[in-house]
Amino acid sequence: MRYLILMAGVLAAGFGLSSPYQIQLLTFIGINSLLALGLNMLMGYAGQISLGHAAFFGLGAYVTGVLTAHFHWSPWLALPVAILLTAAAAFLIALPLLELSGFYLGMGTLGFGMIGYVVFRQWSSLTGGDSGLVGIPSLELGPLSFADAKNYLFLVWAVALLCIFLCDRLIHSRIGRALRAIHDSERAASSMGIDTGRLKVHIFVLSAVMAAIAGFLYAHLVSFISPGSFDFLVSIRIVTMVVIGGMASVWGALLGASVMTILPETLTVFTEYEMIVYGLIMITIMIVIPQGLFRGILDIYERARFRTGSIPAGPQA
């Protein structure tokens, strides 16, 4: 049901919006939702942090970018290669890293993210270095051209919705319960017979693959990529989307991605004060509603309903 509402919303927005700027903003929200959703699976459900997700996002974008722009592959052939390469990289990184936990895992992924950024910058024969990679073709599927902004919007959101649906199913499956057990206590989970190590690696790879798909969609949307789009701040922004939206919630990831995409755009009216306002908003949200906007707004709504007396007093979430 919720999917139908969201789908209807996207369709309505897609046909209703006419300004190219708004359509592009909505497309970016879709891409960011994919990123946030992937990381949310890792952070919210498995309780592992990654401060290097921009590297997977970048890997997806650069693999498809290099294959299509330099070697003139079809994007649809480049996509599986991008996914496989990212999955392999994530797998190799995950094996030793997921032995670590807490801050150490955060730092390890941060290190990986920075190395990815340096590679994108320095391997200039392939990636174009600092000046970026140009000439990434737009997507086409038979007669359907995704060079049209509206078609691309629908494509991105179709992928995003599919991923939301799959993640939602995954969370409510046996694997999802096992993940939440790891989140609460890894030791208890493993004593219940959950192969925590393997599951953590799997979810890490899944989350990286979703970032790679987002990277693929991003590269073919903007047709020009440069290392600046995949630096440390981007990794931090993805983490912020997850935390601000609310961890362990598929819909929170969507909300967080929307807020973090729209916020910087609206803040440009503050010109010089933009960064100050942005920082203040991040700090304030974390102090006032550390459970994230999604849960936070629900709580405020529940409290308001309680005050007006329409529901009997119950335990607060």
Place this chain on the structure above:
Amino acid sequence: MQEFLQYIFSGITNGAVYAVIALGFSMLYGSTGLINFAQGEFVMIGALSLISLWKGVNLPLPLAFAGAVAITAIAGAMLERFAIRSVKKPHPIVLVIITVGASILLRGVGMLVWGKDSHGSPSFSDHAPYDILGATLLPQSLWILVLTLGVVLGLHIFHKRFLTGRAMLACAISTKAAGIVGIPTEKMVLLAFSMSAAMGGIGGVLIAPLSMSSFDMGMNLGLKGFCAAMIGGLGSSWGAVVGGLLLGVLEALGVGFLSSGLKDAAAFVLLLLILYFRPSGLLGTASVQRF
């Protein structure tokens, strides 16, 4: 040989600055268990304040130095008082995001105050460079080394000899137990924040004459200092020094003999290797013995 020595000198100089920044990270982690992602921004504030006070207001160098460090210490105290302490349920990720928000905020403030241009600063003293076995050693490098050593020794003495320092150690071992014996734990956290910010400020003051300073310099230096702290072992002051120097020297050698583009990757490759083989860092011990 001469070339090698030159790289070592420049590596040690940069490494000493990394060490001071790392010390800030390490100290704060030791006493509060927190990683402050705004640490690099304190370096920026320290460097730019020094330039303003010394060259802009024409204060004598020692006063400008003290002023710049005091400004960063106050900034650190405000971060703790107004942002960190207001958090009701201090989940690590929430605190990390708050410090990230603070770092964006401080960068914005830095841009407003000092503009988008880079600012340079002369060396602390105008001696001629020393010539050692054909390699040049800048007097500024000596200043940096001496002051770094001073900071580490000062911190060591503070923790070992002073009541406040020992109280802070007690908080690090167990906040609850420290509170029970009458140590004002909240004040200790506040003090730890301003001291750690002050160390970032000192790092900024030291690096100001070495390179141009601008409002966006903090990110990179903060990450380097952080790597150094991890390499040495978070929470260990001597570890921070060893980590900083090691990182500085390896970076300089990497630039000299491999490629300058890989300079920034070196720190993180080293970080990953340390994490794989010795997650507690080179000098890190069990979590009980933190300083």
